[in-house]
Amino acid sequence: MDLVLSSIHPYKATYSTIQGGNQGPPLFIAKTEHWWKDGHITIEHLVGEGSDPFAEIKLHNSLMGKPDDSVTVRGRQIQILDHGWTWKSVKFAAADGRIYKWKLEGMLDRHANLEVEGRIAAVYDRGSKHLFSANEPPTLRIYPEGLSFVEDIVTTLAYITKRRDKTSEEVAVVAAAST
Numbered sequence: 001m002d003l004v005l006s007s008i009h010p011y012k013a014t015y016s017t018i019q020g021g022n023q024g025p026p027l028f029i030a031k032t033e034h035w036w037k038d039g040h041i042t043i044e045h046l047v048g049e050g051s052d053p054f055a056e057i058k059l060h061n062s063l064m065g066k067p068d069d070s071v072t073v074r075g076r077q078i079q080i081l082d083h084g085w086t087w088k089s090v091k092f093a094a095a096d097g098r099i100y101k102w103k104l105e106g107m108l109d110r111h112a113n114l115e116v117e118g119r120i121a122a123v124y125d126r127g128s129k130h131l132f133s134a135n136e137p138p139t140l141r142i143y144p145e146g147l148s149f150v151e152d153i154v155t156t157l158a159y160i161t162k163r164r165d166k167t168s169e170e171v172a173v174v175a176a177a178s179t
Helices: 144-177
Strands: 004-006 013-020 020-032 039-043 051-057 070-073 079-081 090-094 100-106 111-116 119-125 139-142
Touching: 004 020, 020 119, 020 144, 039 144, 051 144, 090 144, 100 144, 111 144, 119 144, 139 144
Parallel strands: none
Antiparallel strands: 004 013, 004 139, 013 020, 020 039, 039 051, 051 070, 079 090, 090 100, 100 111, 111 119, 119 139
């Protein structure tokens, strides 16, 4: 399953299908509350199941990020098992109990791979802007290994990118205050 995102920020984007090389109908929307509540994110289905959020993410100010953050999918808490200092790698327990790991890679964290038991379940590509050729939009490719927990994939991608961005902002504030 290939999805195209409306923004490089998975925590405030519409996720649409790709049909015949073109953008198809939207499936999900991730919404970040206003700037004073930028740590609260909801994710909704846009097709079939109504517009009630199926996922909610609550981030709290903390350079460590853990343990106060809350990530829920359909009322089930997603457990954050481990993360790197810069949030470039995060391990979660999936809906089926298996451990999966997002790993951000590349310049400006352009790529993120999700692995389950050593197999790739999803790949996020932040896309790119070109001066003399067509832009490449952000995409999320979900492989057959990940189709059974698509909601967890979309939710945890939104979480890891938002937590990484929020932690980077907090580090910058602390660094500026100490100079």
